Amino acid sequence: HFNISSQLKSLLTSYQWLVQEKEIMLSYTLPDLEIDADPSLLNTVWDNLLSNALKYNQPGGSIDIQLTYTEEHCSISFEDTGIGISKEEAERIFDRFYRADASRTRSVKGTGLGLSIVATIVELHGGTVSVQANEAAGTTFTVKLPLKEN
Numbered sequence: 001h002f003n004i005s006s007q008l009k010s011l012l013t014s015y016q017w018l019v020q021e022k023e024i025m026l027s028y029t030l031p032d033l034e035i036d037a038d039p040s041l042l043n044t045v046w047d048n049l050l051s052n053a054l055k056y057n058q059p060g061g062s063i064d065i066q067l068t069y070t071e072e073h074c075s076i077s078f079e080d081t082g083i084g085i086s087k088e089e090a091e092r093i094f095d096r097f098y099r100a101d102a103s104r105t106r107s108v109k110g111t112g113l114g115l116s117i118v119a120t121i122v123e124l125h126g127g128t129v130s131v132q133a134n135e136a137a138g139t140t141f142t143v144k145l146p147l148k149e150n
């Protein structure tokens, strides 16, 4: 097992240059938590969600990362103030190679694979990943993972 908050904090450090370049305000609440999971696979999950939150954000936007947990599960959310996502698109973004409306994303490079990998890894760990459109602007992705081994 490993410390999931330390893992997230070191990932944030590695993205510091991009955060500064895009003038993104980054905030987080990451209490210490040890989990039983594959560290490198989970790092891939956070890496994809964070890189999306940055890629599809706007200059001066913000990203907030929250880790909460109970005895049964932990929940990690990535909230951004980016270009947002429609209901129709939200149903498809976890599909392999799917990218939302080209007019909105054509200036952003990507293969459309990131979120399908995220979904596969999270499911492999018995968890769930969901997407929610924010009221004002932007998107929130939430990953829930079970904490007890069966």
Ligand code: ATP
Binding pocket: 048, 052, 053, 056, 080, 082, 083, 084, 085, 093, 098, 099, 100, 101, 105, 109, 110, 111, 112, 113, 114, 115, 116, 138, 139
């Ligand atoms: P890559 O394979 O490099 O990750 P990608 O970012 O296009 O390419 P996904 O990460 O799978 O692929 O995301 C799929 C699509 O979902 C994106 O092309 C984008 O349209 C939309 N999307 C993903 N994250 C966000 C976000 N935080 N805000 C708005 N749209 C998003």
Ligand code: MG
Binding pocket: 048, 051, 052, 110, 114, 115
């Ligand atoms: Mg991506």
